Amino acid sequence: MPVLARTIEAAGIATVVVTMMPYWSSLYGVPRTLGVEFPFGQPFGMPKDDAGQRAVLRAALDLLENAAPGIIVAWDRPWPQPIEEARRTWHPPDPSPLIAYWLQQPDNPLRPR
Amino acid sequence: MNGNPVPQQWGTSYEAWIERSQDALRARDWSTAFKEYPWLNFSDSPLTPLRHSLADSRIALISSGGISVGDQNPFDAEDPLGDHSFRVVAAEGPLRSWRVDHAHYDVGPPRVDYNTVFPLDALSALAAQGVIGAIAPEHYTFMGYQPDPRPFYEISAPSIADGLSKHQVDGVLLVPG
Numbered sequence: 230m231p232v233l234a235r236t237i238e239a240a241g242i243a244t245v246v247v248t249m250m251p252y253w254s255s256l257y258g259v260p261r262t263l264g265v266e267f268p269f270g271q272p273f274g275m276p277k278d279d280a281g282q283r284a285v286l287r288a289a290l291d292l293l294e295n296a297a298p299g300i301i302v303a304w305d306r307p308w309p310q311p312i313e314e315a316r317r318t319w320h321p322p323d324p325s326p327l328i329a330y331w332l333q334q335p336d337n338p339l340r341p342r
Numbered sequence: 343m344n345g346n347p348v349p350q351q352w353g354t355s356y357e358a359w360i361e362r363s364q365d366a367l368r369a370r371d372w373s374t375a376f377k378e379y380p381w382l383n384f385s386d387s388p389l390t391p392l393r394h395s396l397a398d399s400r401i402a403l404i405s406s407g408g409i410s411v412g413d414q415n416p417f418d419a420e421d422p423l424g425d426h427s428f429r430v431v432a433a434e435g436p437l438r439s440w441r442v443d444h445a446h447y448d449v450g451p452p453r454v455d456y457n458t459v460f461p462l463d464a465l466s467a468l469a470a471q472g473v474i475g476a477i478a479p480e481h482y483t484f485m486g487y488q489p490d491p492r493p494f495y496e497i498s499a500p501s502i503a504d505g506l507s508k509h510q511v512d513g514v515l516l517v518p519g
Binding site: 232235238241247249256259285290291293325326 | 346347348372373375376377379381382383384385386387388389390391392393395396399401404406407445446447448449450451452454455457458459461463464465467468473474486487489491495499500502503506507511512513514515516517518519
């Protein structure tokens with residue numbers, strides 16, 4: 230997804246990436262990033278939370294209009310459940326390739342803080 | 343290919359990796375398979391300014407969450423080499439029927455409400471409020487697991503970019519699962 234931004238920008242169309250993996254954007258040179266460190270499968274928030282989903286969307290659209298190149302903005306509203314519970318449940322039993330890779334890195338950004 | 347972001351020499355690294363990793367891939371041992379994967383990286387951040395104000399812009403969504411709608415073929419979540427195809431979602435929402443196929447994230451929430459990864463209804467609501475000028479007539483979905491991204495960037499991505507240009511889209515939200 231971060232790489233696709235380059236193709237679309239090359240076609241003359243502005244992009245913003247909304248992602249749970251904002252650190253990846255710095256490697257891929259993403260033009261504009263809204264980092265939403267919510268569970269995978271829920272970057273816009275919980276199912277049926279219309280107001281929450283619209284709030285994340287509006288923040289992403291604001292970046293589309295106003296961001297400087299390469300900017301990564303962190304969404305600062307907390308996940309509405311205890312985060313440790315969410316961390317346990319948001320991944321499938323086998324970690325995805327990206328997650329498996331990061332778990333092996335000494336500077337693993339997925340380490341609980 | 344114009345706009346293809348994958349450097350030609352990357353293929354050599356990929357072929358060496360797949361040679362070493364094919365057994366682990368088939369066994370779905372992702373930790374071993376992707377230990378030495380040649381991840382792409384770029385040192386610059388290209389930026390195309392939004393041509394108009396947001397209130398005058400036509401906005402589209404692209405989701406890599408593995409969503410297909412109606413009677414479209416579902417994405418192949420089982421192939422350890424991924425699925426480079428994409429689907430066109432020509433709707434403003436609400437969607438009456440959709441599927442979510444992706445082996446690498448918890449697809450439970452978007453099966454209940456696709457807006458968690460593909461906020462079509464939310465975007466329609468913002469168009470109705472005048473926050474954006476218009477919602478694009480087409481949106482695009484694919485499955486964001488592309489160990490060899492070349493088929494996606496040689497075949498699917500240019501078609502998606504052509505569709506966006508054809509519909510005079512000004513801005514795009516890119517959302518992973």
